[in-house]
Amino acid sequence: MSSDLLQNLITELRRGTLTLAVLSQLKTPQYGYSLLQCLEEKNTNIEPGTLYPLLRRMESQNLLESKWDTSESRPRKYYVISDYGRTVFSALKEEWIRLSNEINTLLKEESL
């Protein structure tokens, strides 16, 4: 029971940061799986079942742009950050830095 609760809290905590993680990696176009690998290489683990729909939702929020590439044997949908996405990203990034400083201050105080 308590491990379920913990899992829920962790998922909730991570949820908001996913957008930030995705925006940071899409300065160059990526398709779903390549982005997944790219994030994994940088030790950011995200479930594929969470990432794929997230890309689509972010596209509908105009944060990303997409394009089908059918030149290769397997057609792939490439996503890249939009101009609006860039604006949102820099604002989110600032907010993240501020927020993590705030929380870190609180946590340090606790560990003393």
Added chain:
Amino acid sequence: MNYIDRYIYAVAEQLPEKMRADVEKELRADIEDMLPENATEEDILNVLTSLGDPKELANRYQPKMRYLISPAVFDDYLATLKLVAVIFATVAAFIGFISNIVEYSAVTPVKDLTVTIISDMIAGVFSGLSAAFLWVTVIFAAIDYSRFKKGVKKETWSPKDLPKIPAAPAARIAKSDAVVEILFSIIFMVIFVFYPHLIGWFTEGDHLQDSIPLFSDSVLSRFIPVIILLTVLTVTIAIFKLVYNRWNYLMAGLNGADKLLKLIFIIVFLNYPGTFNTGFLSRMADKLALDYSAISSDWYRGIQLFIIIVVIASFAGILKGFLKAYKNQKILKQ
């Protein structure tokens, strides 16, 4: 390979038509990217497992409304359901009771009648409760759904919008009063519209529908549309009373209008030529061994007295509303 097709189908069938084809294509590419070359069935199963339940995946693609009745309106839903359930169950039980009484003939043993009445009333309660549950749920779900479709507009909330606290308990409109009003007006309507012969002169052994009715059928049927309209009006105003639950000048005005219209109806109806069945009056004269003309003039004098009482009661009811509204206003201004 079959598993991939089945998985994609299971996701796509949950999605709206317009995005389905694109998601199918993208998801297939994503799955194939995740598979090693010459993938075995085990590889495929592993990849699909990592993507998780197709229903959950589809829901992430297209978040849907997950509530029939959303938490935002659930309290209102429960309160409405309780009220409507009480009203529906009471009316249905009453109809179960009255329909047996009306069809009763002296041939049926009283014991059997009691059994049928009780079972019909229980059945009435159940059908009333299920009807209440069905309608309240359907209506709330529809309102909720349209809110979801439109997207809930966040109106800026200000403490100034808070409703005023009713000044004193006396300024509140009692819930029970409004419910009783609804019940009585519906029961009254049911009797007048469906069982007018219930109000009549009975002879032992009569079927109740064979009684001599007090009101003439032809006059009564002319008034039925008015009776139904007045019932709808009373029920509507009682619902307003339940919702606003405090006396103000608007509520007092509505309450007054309702009572005044009912009063006018009673005066017009009782004075309408031929409202009272002559058969009823002559039967009464017979039974009391009195002259018909004597009975009839006494009868009409009695009716005028009755009207005076109703007028006084109505005005008392109208005045009560305005007095409470006035008191409430005065205390709020202090």
